[in-house]
Each structure stands twice: as C-alpha cells, then as structure tokens.
Amino acid sequence: MRHLFGAWAAIAAVILIGPVFGQEPTTNNFVSRQDYEKLKADHDKLQQEMNVLKAQMQELLKKPAAAAGDTTKKQTEELEKKVADQQAGNDEAISELEKQVKTVKQMAKDSFPGTTKMMLAGYGSATFMATSKGYGPSQPPEETPATPRNGASSFNATFNPIFLWKLSDRLLFEGELELELQSDDPTTSTALEMAQISYVLNDYMTIGAGKFLNPSDYFVERQHMAWVNKTPDKPLAVYDGLMPESLLGAQVRGAIPVGPAKFGYAFFVANAPTLRTTADDPAHPVDVGTLNSEDFGNSLNHIATGGRVGVFPLPELELGYGFEVAGVGPPGSDVGALLQSADLTYVRASELLRGTVNLHAQWVWSHIDRFEYDTLGAFNNNRQGGYAQIAYRPDKVENEIVRNIEPVLRYDVLDQVKTPIGFDERRWTLGLNYWINPSTVVKAA
Amino acid sequence: MKRSFNSFLLSIAAFSLLACGCASTKQTSGTPAQAQAPTGKEQTGAQLWAQTCMHCHNVRSPSAYSDAQWDTVMLHMRVRATLTAQEHKAILAFLKSAH
Numbered sequence: 001m002r003h004l005f006g007a008w009a010a011i012a013a014v015i016l017i018g019p020v021f022g023q024e025p026t027t028n029n030f031v032s033r034q035d036y037e038k039l040k041a042d043h044d045k046l047q048q049e050m051n052v053l054k055a056q057m058q059e060l061l062k063k064p065a066a067a068a069g070d071t072t073k074k075q076t077e078e079l080e081k082k083v084a085d086q087q088a089g090n091d092e093a094i095s096e097l098e099k100q101v102k103t104v105k106q107m108a109k110d111s112f113p114g115t116t117k118m119m120l121a122g123y124g125s126a127t128f129m130a131t132s133k134g135y136g137p138s139q140p141p142e143e144t145p146a147t148p149r150n151g152a153s154s155f156n157a158t159f160n161p162i163f164l165w166k167l168s169d170r171l172l173f174e175g176e177l178e179l180e181l182q183s184d185d186p187t188t189s190t191a192l193e194m195a196q197i198s199y200v201l202n203d204y205m206t207i208g209a210g211k212f213l214n215p216s217d218y219f220v221e222r223q224h225m226a227w228v229n230k231t232p233d234k235p236l237a238v239y240d241g242l243m244p245e246s247l248l249g250a251q252v253r254g255a256i257p258v259g260p261a262k263f264g265y266a267f268f269v270a271n272a273p274t275l276r277t278t279a280d281d282p283a284h285p286v287d288v289g290t291l292n293s294e295d296f297g298n299s300l301n302h303i304a305t306g307g308r309v310g311v312f313p314l315p316e317l318e319l320g321y322g323f324e325v326a327g328v329g330p331p332g333s334d335v336g337a338l339l340q341s342a343d344l345t346y347v348r349a350s351e352l353l354r355g356t357v358n359l360h361a362q363w364v365w366s367h368i369d370r371f372e373y374d375t376l377g378a379f380n381n382n383r384q385g386g387y388a389q390i391a392y393r394p395d396k397v398e399n400e401i402v403r404n405i406e407p408v409l410r411y412d413v414l415d416q417v418k419t420p421i422g423f424d425e426r427r428w429t430l431g432l433n434y435w436i437n438p439s440t441v442v443k444a445a
Numbered sequence: 446m447k448r449s450f451n452s453f454l455l456s457i458a459a460f461s462l463l464a465c466g467c468a469s470t471k472q473t474s475g476t477p478a479q480a481q482a483p484t485g486k487e488q489t490g491a492q493l494w495a496q497t498c499m500h501c502h503n504v505r506s507p508s509a510y511s512d513a514q515w516d517t518v519m520l521h522m523r524v525r526a527t528l529t530a531q532e533h534k535a536i537l538a539f540l541k542s543a544h
Contacts, residue, residue, distance in 0.1 A: 119517045166517040174521060200523070203530035222526070228502045255527040264527035310527070315496050347500050356499065438503035 115168070122161040122176070123439075125226040129154060156181055158226070160193065170200040193246060209250040215266035216308045216322025217243040218343035218362055219387075227439045230391050230406070231431045235362070236414040237385025242366040243324065243339050244273050244293030247304070262312040264320075271295070272302030272326035275335055277373055279420075288373050288420050289381045291328060291337060291366075302327040306339070316348040329371060340365045355394035355403070362386050376420060385414035385425075393435070406433040408445075490539025493532050501526060507543035515540045 031039070130153035158180045165173040176194040196210035213221045219238040223229055224245075239245065249270025256263045273293040279285035306324030313319070322341040329335025343362040350357055363386030372378050391408035412427035431445030488496070498504045510518060515537060523533040 117513055117517045119514055121518070164517050164521050166520055169520075172517075172520045172524060174524070198524045200520075206524055208524065222501050225502075253524070253527055255529040255532075257529050257531065262529060266527065316500075318500065345500065349499070435503065438505050438509075 117166040119164045119166075120161060121164060122159070123226045124159040125157065127156045127158075127232060129156070129232070160225075162194075171197070172200075173197045204256050205252060205254040207250070207252050211246055211248050212251060212268075213246050214244050214324075215251065215253065215268060216306045216324050216339070216341055217245070217364070218308070218320055218322065218341065218345070219360075220245050223360065227441060230358070230389065230408045230433060230443070231410055231429050231445050232443045233429065233445070235387035235389075235410070236412045236425055236427065237364050237383075238341070238362050238387065241414065242364045242383055242385060243322075243341060244291070246293070247271070248296060248298075249304070251307075264310040264312075264318075265307065267307035268305065270304050270306075271298040272300070272304040273328055273337070274300050274302070275328040275330070275337075275368065275371065277330060277371070279375070282375070285375060286421050288376055289368065289371075289379065291368070300328070300330065308341070310343075316346055318345045319343070320345075328368065333371065335369045335371045337369070338365075338367045349396070351396065353392070353394070354396040355392055358391040358393070359389070361388040379420070380418040383414075383416040383419060385412070385416075387412045391433075404435040406435065407431070408433060488535070490535035490537075491543070494536045494539050497526070497528065497532055497536065507540045510540075512541045 130151070132151040158178065160176055160178050163173070163175040165175075167173065174194055174196050176192075178189075178191045178193045180189040180191070182189050192211060194211055194213060196208050196212040198206050198208035200206045215221050217238055219235060220243070224234060224239055234240070247268060247270035249268050251266055251268035251270075253266035254264070256265075273291035274295045276287050276290050276292050279288050304324055304326030306322065306326075308320055308322035310318050310320035320341075320343040322343070324337070324339040326337050327335065328337045341362060341364045344359070345361075346357075346359040348357055349355070364384060366381075366383045368381040370378050371381070387410055389408065389410035391406055393403070393406040395403045397403045408429075408431040410427075410429040410431070412425070412429065414425040416422075417424045429445050431443055433444075434442045436442065494507075495504055507515075519533060519537045519540070522528060523530075528536075
C-alpha cells in the first residue's frame with residue numbers, strides 16, 4: 001500500500017511539477033516566488049535609485065538658479081555702488097564748479113563799474129625832427145638885420161589821454177588832455193583839449209556843451225590825432241592855423257540818411273576868438289591881426305556861431321563846408337571875422353591796386369574886417385591856405401611787411417603875404433609810414 | 446592869392462583823378478562795404494564797419510575791445526563822426542557778435 005501511495009504522490013508531483021517546468025510563458029499570471037522576490041528586489045532597488053535620482057535632480061535644479069541669481073545680484077550691487085560713487089564724484093565736482101563760477105561772477109561784478117562805463121583811451125607820440133635852416137619864428141623879409149634861423153634837431157614827446165565816460169545809453173562825457181614838452185621851456189605844457197558832455201536826443205540829433213574840437217575844421221576834428229594823421233607834421237593852414245582848434249560853447253549835431261546818401265551836420269555857438277591888436281614882440285609884430293582862440297574868459301563878450309555840413313554822395317566820398325562868424329574886435333569897434341573851410345575826403349579800397357587809396361584835401365579862408373592897428377595901421381587881413389594829401393597802402397597783398405607800408409604825399413599852402421607875416425608858404429611832404437597795427441605807426445617824412 | 450587857390454584846386458583835381466583812376470574798379474570787385482549804395486537798410490553791420498571806420502582811420506578788429514568798451518567807443522564815434530542811428534546800432538551789434 002505504502003508503495004502505491006508513494007507512486008501516486010510521485011505521479012502527482014510530476015503532474016504538478018511537470019506543468020511548472022513545462023509551462024510555456026504563454027500567460028503572465030503566474031511567476032515563481034524566486035522570480036517574484038527577484039522582481040520585487042529589482043523593483044525596490046529601482047524605486048530606491050529613482051528616489052535618489054529624484055532627490056539629486058531636485059538638488060541640481062535648485063543649485064544653479066540660486067548661484068545665477070546671487071551673481072547677478074552681486075554684479076548689480078557692484079554696479080549700483082560704482083554708479084553711486086561716480087554720481088557722488090560728479091555731484092562734488094559740479095558743486096565745486098558752481099562755487100568757482102559764483103566766485104568768478106562776483107569778481108566780475110565787483111570790477112564792473114555799474115551802469116556807467118568809464119574808459120581810458122588816447123594816444124601818444126615820440127618824434128625826432130631835424131631842420132637844416134630856416135627854423136625859427138616867421139619874420140618879414142625886409143627886416144634887417146635878419147634874425148638868424150639856423151637848423152635845429154630835437155626829440156619830442158606828447159601824450160593825449162582821452163577819458164570817455166558813458167553815463168547812460170544817451171549821455172556821454174569826453175575829456176582830453178594834451179601833455180607836451182616845450183622846446184623853449186623846461187616845463188611840460190598841459191592843455192585841456194576837450195571837455196564835453198553830449199546827449200543823444202533822438203536818431204538825428206545830439207546836443208553837447210563844453211570845450212569841443214572845432215567842427216567847422218575837418219582836419220582838427222577828424223584827422224589831427226597822431227595815429228590818424230598820416231605825416232609827422234600837420235598842415236600849415238588848418239592846424240595852429242587860420243581856424244580855432246577848439247571852442248568853448250554848445251553845439252547840436254547829427255546825421256540824417258537822405259535816400260542813398262547821408263547828410264551830416266554840426267552847428268555851434270561859442271566864445272568868440274579875439275583879435276590881436278598888439279604884438280607880443282614889437283620887434284616882430286607878426287602876430288598882429290591874427291586871432292587868439294585861447295581867450296577862455298571871453299574878455300570881449302563876443303559870441304561866435306558856425307558849423308559844418310557834410311554830404312556823402314558816395315560811400316567813399318565826403319564833401320564838407322564849414323564856417324564861423326564872430327565879432328572879434330575890441331570894444332567900440334565893429335570888427336568881424338568870417339572863417340570858411342571846404343573839405344574833401346575820398347577813401348576807397350581797390351582790388352585793382354591791391355590796396356586802399358586815401359585822399360584828403362581842405363582849404364580855409366580867413367577874412368577879418370578892416371581895423372587900424374596902432375603900430376601897423378590898416379592892412380588887408382585876408383589869409384587862406386590848405387592842403388591836399390594822397391596816401392596808398394597795399395593792404396591786400398600777401399606779403400605781411402609790404403601790406404603795412406604806406407607812402408604819403410602832401411602839398412601845403414599858406415598865403416598871408418599881405419599881412420604882417422609878409423610871406424606865403426609852400427611845402428611838399430613826402431612820407432613813408434609803417435603800420436605796426438591799426439592804431440600804431442612809425443612815420444618818416 | 447587867387448592864383449594859389451586855383452593851383453591848389455588843380456592839385457586837388459590831380460590827386461582826385463589819380464585816386465579815382467587808381468581805385469576805379471567794378472563795384473563787384475571792391476570791398477563788400479563799397480559794393481552797395483550807402484543806405485543803412487541795405488548794408489550789414491560788417492559792411493558799415495569796414496566802410497564807415499576806414500573813412501577816417503584804419504579799421505580796428507572787433508577783438509580790440511570788450512563789449513562794454515565798444516558800447517562806450519561807439520557812442521563816442523557816433524558823436525564825433527556823425528554816424529546815423531542805424532549805422533551806430535548796426536556796427537555796434539556787429540562788433541559785439543564778431544568776437
């Protein structure tokens with residue numbers, strides 16, 4: 001029996017095992033425990049690994065973002081710090097600059113002379129003159145013995161400061177002194193050339209009063225200054241000549257455009273000159289019959305009237321006529337004087353000549369009524385004289401030295417032969433100027 | 446005296462002819478200041494400066510003086526040289542702007 005039972009068990013086992021070994025994986029429903037355990041172990045392992053990976057991945061994801069943000073933030077902070085530092089520096093520099101500007105403004109303001117403006121201008125000269133003969137006071141040719149008139153040479157110097165005081169846009173004070181060394185006097189001569197206040201009334205009229213240059217004498221008013229006059233000496237008749245250089249009085253002057261031309265005028269009333277009726281030196285009565293324009297006290301109570309009108313028919317051409325009328329004789333006499341002047345100015349820049357041509361001319365007439373002089377009796381007291389001058393400066397050439405050279409030629413006339421002077425004068429002056437700058441010149445003549 | 450005045454007039458005429466002949470050019474080839482008629486309306490400050498100043502003396506550069514000094518100098522010139530109001534204003538404006 002037991003053997004049978006064993007055989008049936010073995011057969012059952014085979015039957016049971018047989019299907020296990022011989023089972024084709026045709027179905028997933030059954031795995032062996034070993035496999036199951038293996039699979040479970042693998043699964044667990046995988047799960048574990050996955051968890052680790054997950055954790056690592058999460059770690060990795062967190063780490064770079066944090067690092068980039070920190071760097072940017074750090075860089076931003078550094079930049080912000082730099083910008084802040086630079087801004088602070090700029091602010092400091094601007095503040096310093098503002099302080100300096102304020103200081104400079106204050107300095108300028110402190111130095112500015114208020115609403116009025118004072119200016120010192122003027123001119124000066126240093127001269128050397130040499131004459132071979134005929135130097136000395138004028139004398140009648142018939143006088144004997146003739147006073148020797150030897151040649152002479154000397155240096156001289158002058159200084160003319162001009163004060164210009166602009167009190168407002170319409171009000172101007174002009175003052176000029178003349179400081180000169182006298183050839184026969186060790187002292188320095190000081191003269192008040194001009195002291196005039198002018199007020200611009202409107203576009204066409206200016207009024208003035210004081211001591212002013214004689215407007216009827218074109219050379220005196222516009223040309224006599226050392227840096228304007230083109231020769232070292234001055235024309236015979238028009239300066240220290242037949243017309244007073246300056247007047248004490250009042251004037252009205254201005255300029256009016258008339259179509260394409262311009263009309264300038266100046267009219268005055270002033271202390272009159274006085275007639276010299278006696279000679280300073282009776283041996284040489286050459287000054288008898290001349291006019292003394294430096295009688296500032298107007299001792300004879302005469303008034304002079306006169307003026308000048310000028311026309312500019314072309315921009316480069318001016319024609320002028322000046323006159324002065326005055327009683328000049330001593331009390332009780334009716335001696336009058338009529339002084340007249342005609343002037344011409346032509347200045348033109350020429351491309352053809354590569355320079356500027358400058359022409360000035362003026363003629364003066366002096367008529368003094370008949371008067372019986374104590375020592376000389378009556379005489380024809382008419383005098384006249386003038387000058388014509390031409391200068392040329394090649395200021396358009398390339399050469400810097402040549403364009404500063406200016407030759408000049410002047411012809412002077414002074415006729416007074418019928419007066420106690422007794423002779424006429426003629427003079428040619430040939431000069432050569434070199435302009436150091438527009439208002440500084442070396443003249444030789 | 447009449448003869449000397451006549452000879453003087455002749456010398457002026459001679460000088461004038463010489464000056465005009467030498468300076469006779471086409472208007473367009475002269476300086477800008479002299480290329481136009483002398484009316485303030487037509488000429489600029491620069492033209493008036495060159496033309497008006499050279500009538501008596503050499504032309505000074507605008508940089509010779511400050512603006513404040515030019516104010517004073519030009520008022521002095523307006524009185525002395527009988528400039529018109531327009532000439533005064535135009536030249537002064539040019540001098541102040543040119544330096």
